[in-house]
Amino acid sequence: MDMLTLLRQRGHRITRPRLAVLQALAEGPAHISAAEVLSEGRRTHPGLSKASVYRTLQLLETLGALRGIPSPEGRSFVRVAPGHHHLLCQGCGEVRDFSGCGLCDSWREVADEERFFVAGHLLEVFGLCSGCRSKREGETS
Amino acid sequence: MDMLTLLRQRGHRITRPRLAVLQALAEGPAHISAAEVLSEGRRTHPGLSKASVYRTLQLLETLGALRGIPSPEGRSFVRVAPGHHHLLCQGCGEVRDFSGCGLCDSWREVADEERFFVAGHLLEVFGLCSGCRSKREGETS
DNA sequence: TCGCTTGTTGATACTCGGTCTCAATAATAT
């Protein structure tokens, strides 16, 4: 669902700071940090404050529209989308997306057993990207 | 592989602080924070410093034996084990494990396409646990 | 359209997880 509609539907006010954050999320990179949202958002609303950015990101995460993932500089946020997953390089920190995991069913029954309401899921595959891989050629593993 | 053996094999020295961290990881809860490792580790090595704990955890993560996952109070660390995944509650922050995901193959070909060396993977399923679920009964979604 | 109510904002002080520095120490090789 549209994040703007989601906010309205849940009874949250549509304000300039929130619109600026939504626009930053829409126009910015797929993985975006709070700091990037702040600087990007100030292009549409110069007075945008750090606190509002964090509050809005937190709100969107609570509503299930965003998901924070760990990154070297704090957290970065991604739009929650079905079958959207990551390859995390432990060498350089690069995050690469991939989609179409084809496995979005087998864990569902586990969640059902636990009486757990599933808002979304995220598969992290971590290791070394091709670049870092060749750099470490020769090391014992 | 045994974490102690792993350290030795990669040419890292076996020191008292590192042994204390390994023991804390072995005896502590499955999901453990750096602060918990510190206090737990000081039981076997009272002089253990915060810096050493963070350094050792970082080293073990680099070596692929540990994986940090986001949590309200910083990060918590889990032993990397095949088919070990999480249900993260966005209401209370509870982390519940589940295993036997049965899907540890379909993403592998994606990784291969990207020439990505896979050290491990972690599936996060997030939403609401049964407790938080009933608390929010009646809210629009 | 005009207020009124109250959710939201912005500035800033603050918290605290995590890192950096560097002299002192101790694990390994010889």
Place this chain on the structure above:
DNA sequence: ATATTATTGAGACCGAGTATCAACAAGCGA
């Protein structure tokens, strides 16, 4: 035993994220 050098511990430091609170404005009803 000695030399080499990775590692440690103490504490200063950094910076992401939060708390506070008076001022503001979104939305609603009249």
